Amino acid sequence: MKRFIQSENRSQVTLLPECLDDYISEDNPVRVIDLFVDELNLIELGFDSAEPASTGRPGYHPSLLLKIYIYGYLNRIQSSRRLERETQRNVELMWLTGRLAPDFKTIADFRHDNGTGIRNVCKRFVFMCKQLNMFTQAIVAIDGSKFKAVNSWDNNFTARKLEERMKETDESIERYLTALETADKTPDIEPEARTHHLREKLTKLKDQMQGLKEVEQRLRQQPDEQVSLVDPDARSMATSGRGTGMVGYNVQASVDTNHHLIVAHEVTNLGYDRTQLANMAFQSRDAMGSDALEVIADRGYYKGPEIMKCEEAGIKAFVPKTMTSNNRALGRYDKRDFTYIKQDNEYQCPAGKRLKFRHSSIEHEMKINVYYNSTCPSCELKKQCTPGKERRVRRWEHEDVLDAAQARLDSSPGKMIQRRSTVEHVFGTLKFWMGSTHFLTKTLKHVSTEMSLQVLAYNLRRMMNILGIEGTMKAIRSVGA
Numbered sequence: 001m002k003r004f005i006q007s008e009n010r011s012q013v014t015l016l017p018e019c020l021d022d023y024i025s026e027d028n029p030v031r032v033i034d035l036f037v038d039e040l041n042l043i044e045l046g047f048d049s050a051e052p053a054s055t056g057r058p059g060y061h062p063s064l065l066l067k068i069y070i071y072g073y074l075n076r077i078q079s080s081r082r083l084e085r086e087t088q089r090n091v092e093l094m095w096l097t098g099r100l101a102p103d104f105k106t107i108a109d110f111r112h113d114n115g116t117g118i119r120n121v122c123k124r125f126v127f128m129c130k131q132l133n134m135f136t137q138a139i140v141a142i143d144g145s146k147f148k149a150v151n152s153w154d155n156n157f158t159a160r161k162l163e164e165r166m167k168e169t170d171e172s173i174e175r176y177l178t179a180l181e182t183a184d185k186t187p188d189i190e191p192e193a194r195t196h197h198l199r200e201k202l203t204k205l206k207d208q209m210q211g212l213k214e215v216e217q218r219l220r221q222q223p224d225e226q227v228s229l230v231d232p233d234a235r236s237m238a239t240s241g242r243g244t245g246m247v248g249y250n251v252q253a254s255v256d257t258n259h260h261l262i263v264a265h266e267v268t269n270l271g272y273d274r275t276q277l278a279n280m281a282f283q284s285r286d287a288m289g290s291d292a293l294e295v296i297a298d299r300g301y302y303k304g305p306e307i308m309k310c311e312e313a314g315i316k317a318f319v320p321k322t323m324t325s326n327n328r329a330l331g332r333y334d335k336r337d338f339t340y341i342k343q344d345n346e347y348q349c350p351a352g353k354r355l356k357f358r359h360s361s362i363e364h365e366m367k368i369n370v371y372y373n374s375t376c377p378s379c380e381l382k383k384q385c386t387p388g389k390e391r392r393v394r395r396w397e398h399e400d401v402l403d404a405a406q407a408r409l410d411s412s413p414g415k416m417i418q419r420r421s422t423v424e425h426v427f428g429t430l431k432f433w434m435g436s437t438h439f440l441t442k443t444l445k446h447v448s449t450e451m452s453l454q455v456l457a458y459n460l461r462r463m464m465n466i467l468g469i470e471g472t473m474k475a476i477r478s479v480g481a
């Protein structure tokens, strides 16, 4: 052992007294957490019990529990039980808490009861970034990703899944009934134990069927005809992989393209993104305090009224069009082959004919104008155009807004690459941090709180990477959290 670095003797009394602070270097991120939370006004941010009660046993100050959680989410320790253990053995946490070690219930209750406060702290951090002029470019990429809930696939029911499950259970009951009947007819061949086992199985299946019937009742009362037994707010959602899905939540995030900080986020239980563009854009604008904002999103966000809301608010949206028509794949002309002549309110078709405005209809609260030409039946190009009597082109009354947005996107070909390189790795990092289970809490309210802690930890880590530990501490002191 002579030629190796020697450790200290465990029973040796140190000559000079060491203090806890000696173990925490000046560039330890835990110092940033400590400073950041100490600078916060927790009463203003809406934390319960930030003011001590005049009677009863004194409790832990919310700043202590907030520090524990921020430390936990920064270091991938999200569970309250694991955090309790860490406060007893982890030197950084001992330093952070001043050797206080709350039990897991106190830690879990803090997260459970202070959703508003925690979400406000997350917003406060973004505001601080704004004060530090980190959002000068005013461009954000918006995206959504599905995160797993504490609800297994088997504990989630849609009408189709329930029907299949009932059918399977019914078939199993039938099978066991037949087997039981055979066993009853041949008591000398079938042993008693098997008959007993069959009866037990049958009772279980009948109970299961009863349970499914109760779920059916609940399913009928749900507006979206979906029931999750463990986490009632979780929903079955399709994911990008073909034929894949999960029971979870859809997390929306808006990320600034310059520093890749998460400017705004929201957890929803809708399985699609198309109604989120304006909401996320407005939240980003408010958080960044910028009037001239640009938002970039993928085609999942393409929805006329959403793009229009952004345009009306002065926000430039870059969203590629979703092609819903199958005409091009079938070798026919699609809408792009028809030119809109604005001054005449007519379309010009590939044969050079004009399609006149005929009538309007309301679809999904949108006024759709319909155009066609009555000479289509005698047209030479009809085969390549339509299998119907005449080719009809439909146009939303505000489609010029969408045309202008498309022209803008066409003139900025790098926007989609910018979107991908900005927002997609953020979700990758968050999912990696969250591990295989993603959320630990249940219901939309508590899952949102959990997400805010993740986002706060992510932004804090980003800022430390950009400014360094010393720079981040200087910045927090300069603007005051």
Ligand code: SF4
Residues within 6 Å of the ligand: 349, 350, 351, 352, 353, 373, 375, 376, 377, 379, 380, 381, 382, 385, 386, 390, 391
């Ligand atoms: S079928 Fe009608 S719309 Fe199509 S190219 Fe011919 S005239 Fe134009």
